[in-house]
Amino acid sequence: MQGTELDDAGAFDFVIVGAGSAGCVLANRLSAGGLHSVAVLEAGPEDRDFWIHLPLGYAKLFRNPRVNWMFETAPESELNGRRVYQPRGKVLGGSSSINGLVYIRGQREDFEHWRQLGNSGWSADDVLHYFRRAEGNIRGADDQHGGDGPLGVSDPHTHELTEAFIAAAEHEGLPRTRDFNGLVQEGVGYFQTTSRNGRRCSAAVAYLHPARKRQNLKVFTDALTDRVILSDGRATGVVFRRGGIRQVVHARREIILAAGAYGSPTILQRSGLGPAELLSSHGIPVIHDMPGVGSDLQDHLQARCVVRCTKPITLNDMTTSMIGKVRLGLEWLLTRSGWLTIAAGHAGAFFRTDARLASPDVQVHFIPFSTDKMGDSLHPFPGFMAHVCQLRPESRGTVRITSSDPGAVPEIRMNYLSAETDRATMLAGLKRLRAIMHAPPLRPYFAAEVEPGPDAVTDDALMAHIRAKASTVYHPTSTCRMGSDPRAVVDSGLRVRGVDGLRVADCAIMPTLVSGNTNAAAIMIGEKASDIILADTKA
Template structure:
């Protein structure tokens, strides 16, 4: 094992400390675990985060995600390898590197997915993960502004709120969808997902409610919870096939922390499989190539990578009511800032989708296969300058892609970014669904309710009309909507990495708890499901410790 035992490492590091639990990654899942596992005041918990504290002002302003999109101080800023299905383009992959992880830089939408997503997980052999099993954990986490009901919880750590920006364009989109045959839905997380409506967000009184805000902040005063930032985990150390310690770097110092009970890897769809591979748990040919001693030949580590792709339509707006117009006017910028400072309302509270829709591209489908995000601003590329003209955007996202990719380390050096291959649009279903979704979205954008607001379609524009032209546009302009999952997939088959209690198969004392364990991608945004997964995992970990 190339000297990767905890006892070897401890002998070289006199400052080795011991904890009951070590959590690697203070993202959405890690913050939940840190709160729940330290709540009894008895179990000692170490939480390691590679990034800094969440002190950046723009983290706490909802629209600040635009400022953080390419801020390397809080963002891993990964890139895919050239994507064959996207004309060989590399796709930017922002991931949070800060307390709160991606929940500190994401688009803030609270979407759980469809009931059927979780029943499908259960049908694939993951007992305890059906919709009826996970609903109590969604409710436990939630502090729903509208109050508790059969589908929602009140009084949980995670605030879930209605929009605080009265945007006429976003309302007109919902009416236009109804005119195009898509019913209005007041709650995408209730009885059914299908329909058009307003998104709810993980905000509290106009401020971002990241996992660090919601779960870590209330727990930070506990003497049994230790939080280390700017601490990059380099590898997990084993005694035989039992995980015993984590080696991490803080500045120029390498430290080792031992776990009496368990090590919990919560580093996300990219960094969790990367850490396992660096530690000797992964495909043996890959590990041998990089001179890493094989602790466990686990070919599934880093396999089955899935992500949602979005393709955007940009419209020129006939009225100066878009965020483009606010940004273009110094006076309106000041007024917007004052409005936010005084009332926590207005354009600065906009999430990465104000209103939206879920619909079927084929009436024979049981559930929607497309999600639309509507935004009252426009740009050529997300994270870049807004257009000089008045504009708004609506994008389609295929909810259940068939395409699968992979995550592989490129080096035994933990600071080298991994090789990310997603293989967008690799299957006929993915291509057809996305094109059909664009055609239906165009119908909505041409409906009477939006006519007073529309000058014309700017991108792709009328020159793109046939299915072939739309597919070519998808290849030229399609991009991620930031939902990578499933690289440490839960299941019972030979390629499954964790079992239904999220324990790494073939290893003792090691679990993975984050979006990488999803058996497949949920039909919607991924943050709420990750928090649910960590809530459920916390109960399982505490049960197993008894």
């Protein structure tokens, strides 16, 4: 394989692998001004699917293999041996083209922790500049937010059921907030979404498409990356497959992996950078024995409450007839608002399961519709649901190649709930969420609890529900962790240790998982990485 002749796809100053949330940002920023030539390799297609751009279309994309990697974990021992589905975007925009659109940055404390772990330049104040630079918030700019950035951030429409949920959380002691992305995250309120004028604002829409008219930017779609070419300690090119042909693209300056928490570490492993025993078992020459590549995998696990509603006012009720579906479509076409713009969390809450904690340790997503699992048909009865997840899990997993073939599915082991703290936090979070769902403001809408169900009255029963039903919130991170310790894969400049001309810039570099949805932080990482790279280029 190493000696097979390859078609030459050209030479560029920078080669970016992955046109996801961070990769699209990098493509835009590194090609701006025309000083540097940039190539982007994306394994998926153009983002032309209608359902990508309709916000509620994420339900149609959840199991679409054309735009979704559709991974799953190995059997999870603490979840009754279940495999947990892991959707990831395989299309321009990456997961920002198929996700639930919730715009959450995380807590200031997350980034202060990153700095305390030895990652200079990644404190809360350091990264705030990049969040603000990215953000085009419909509310305008202030000291915490940007008003004219490329990433559209919008407010959702209101709904009486969602208002009742917010009032129920207030009844249970949470303050109402308009801004989960300010100085204080704790509270309950509507989520803002990555949308503009009723359409999804993916990273491709925000960053890549505006840049594609530039002559110094070339995007290769349907280009599956095999490995990075390493020569005398330097990354010089990328081997990829496109249309059944193996090609190579050369990098004069740098290669930046932005293929995500699963893609970036497995590309490094196929390139000879990873755990020596793993690489040798697949016949890959070991260039550097790096046990941290593919380790420290983290994710948010969620458990849910599902309620049958007393009134036919949920999205379930709007989709039971063709007339209802036509009305939904017309509402969106005429107003660019309404049900079809709803995110995978209409409202939410952040709270502490222990008053002694400095900041919230769980998050809730509330949705005025219900289903057995995301991507399935909605229930035939009026329903709504809310999910609770632990924000800072202690459980750690791995992602490992299963072959030297880039088309082979990796082995993903999350090890969900392997830490006692995780089990205790999930249980406490579910109990408080349940109290909110049973609170007086929601009682007029509360016909019956479908999940966990009225028989789940003990901690053991609730824990059994978690083990039987809990699933991911789709936030894998930290498999190419940034740090200064021996197991860290990249330094604070995102340079892969021991290799010149190679960086990782995506959620894989997170030292720890942020306390909330990850897309906003991934875009921030792309913004900051572009400044780091351009500064090093001038040095």
